[in-house]
Every structure is written in structure tokens, then in C-alpha cells.
Amino acid sequence: MTEKFEIRPAREDELATVGALISQSFFHLGACVYLVPPVEDRLKVHNDYFTLLTEHAHNYGRVDVIDDPSGDGLAATAVWFDYTREAPDPPNYDERLQGLAGEYLDRFQALDELFAAHHPHDPHWHLAFLAVHPDRQAHGLGGKLMARTHDELDAAGVPQYLEATNENNVRLYRRTGYVDMQPFEMPLPDGTNFFRMWRKV
DSSP, X not given: OOOOOOXXXXXXXXXXXXXXXXXXXXXXXXXXXXXXXXXXHHHHHHHHHHHHHHHHHHHSEEEEEEEOTTSSSEEEEEEEEEOSSOOOOOTTHHHHHHHHHGGGHHHHHHHHHHHHHHOOOSSOEEEEEEEEOGGGTTSSHHHHHHHHHHHHHHHHTOOEEEEEOXXXXXXXXXXXXXXXXXXXXXXXXXXXXXXXEEEOO
């Protein structure tokens, strides 16, 4: 029987579950390794970090999810921020970041500074996180999530922005209409790159 993957908005009471899904899906990404090098700390710190940002996107953008057809949690999520309007920082962000990051705070601050310095100023929607559970990858779920929001934003004439995390993702996003921005590479202090991409149909 063909499994059905339906997109729906995340509920407020499951935003921590979304944060944990992102943390698990991104566990081995170079940027996440840079932010929290010890594997024993990485999931916990990133669970809290991604939950903080997902909660904010729930108020200032969109958090879409796909349930796992097995009934066991979430299969995938897309977290967007709406930058066609004023989007303040999360409440008490500096204090909350310090509390969750602990000894890795300087690394998260370096990430924030990097993103702030390179974020585009034109009105757009920002795809902050596109995450698929490791057991559900290669099912086209990321593309399905993107297509839903792309279609709506394209119809409204609103461009989209993202920071790709590696060259494989760059190739994926190019296939969905994103183009490289200049500057393209955004290196963290250890040399790990993000790649700036823009989509406007």
C-alpha cells in the first residue's frame, strides 16, 4: 500500500518535537558540528536552539510538518520566516541563547553575526530549516514541503531565500529554481560554509 504524506501546519504544542526533528536530521552537518563539537552535547543543545527558532517562526512565518505514516512522530518539516513585514528577534533571545548554548555561546553568536551580515534586505520569505527524519529521506518529502510554499509565494510575487548547508543541497535547491547569490559562500570561523541562494519566478 502506498504511504500517504500529507502536509499540515504544526500545532503549538508540538513545536519542541519539530525542534528535535531538525536537530536529529542535522546532527552530522558541518555547521552543527562546529556549533557543538561533542556528540554527547549536540542533540540537547540543538533541540533547544531549533525549538526556540521554530517557536518564533510559528508567530512570524510558517511551520509545516508531515506526519510519519507509521503514527510514530513527524517525518519532515519546513520552517519559514516572513520577511515581507517586520520580524523582531525572539523575546529574550540573548538570555535564552546563553542559557541553552552554555559553553558554546561564542559559536552561536558567530553564527548569528554571519547570518545578520549576509541576510538580504529585499522583502522575501526565508526557508530557515528543511528537515526530513533520517528514516524518511529519499521519499521526496523536502520537495513536497517546498513546493507547497513556493506555489503560494510565486502566486503572490514574493521571492524566497535560504542558506544551503552543503554542495549536495545546493544542487537540490538549484533544481527547484534557486540561484546563487553574490557573495555565495558564507564561511564560519572554522571554514565551514553556508551558501546563499535566492528564488524568484
